[in-house]
Amino acid sequence: DTGVSQDPRHKITKRGQNVTFRCDPISEHNRLYWYRQTLGQGPEFLTYFQNEAQLEKSRLLSDRFSAERPKGSFSTLEIQRTEQGDSAMYLCASSLSSGTSTDTQYFGPGTRLTVL
């Protein structure tokens, strides 16, 4: 399967702990997006990379959140000092930006975070 993969699929943590999620995009996709989805809502944008550069961050991305894409391939999203309000599904998507592509985003299965 050459789709977007995310690890772990589920994470349960206690309030105040740090957590890190990983996303592996579709090979050769140069854009990578992180979204968050809470129950009953559509996904909400968090941040976006083109290659290794983080080009946009949402106001939702508080200073407890940090994302990296060090070599322009996989990405990590870290949440420090987790709060119960951080409980959500964290989704990763990737796309290929080129002169002829339509930059369609393909999503991974998500990581479901539960903060106790």
Place this chain on the structure above:
Amino acid sequence: DAKTTQPPSMDCAEGRAANLPCNHSTISGNEYVYWYRQIHSQGPQYIIHGLKNNETNEMASLIITEDRKSSTLILPHATLRDTAVYYCIVRVHDNYGQNFVFGPGTRLSVLP
């Protein structure tokens, strides 16, 4: 805020066509219409997108009105596995990339 409005829910009989409407009355000339669906506890799945011409692929057809203010996603022969939340999104293509702004979508229930 999402630039689209969709009915919150719809039912469809198995084997019949499911027609999911979407209003995007403020769409700009360079914005595409995208459709995704999300089956419970999975990531959104790309279905189809278009600019102004009708589009068809192996999953669905997309009908965009001539004024581009609304569109309809058609699943020609709905099956129980098509039960999902369907999202209609408008998005511009440019060199800088843009995130999708998702609304609440339409919850489609395909009934046996």
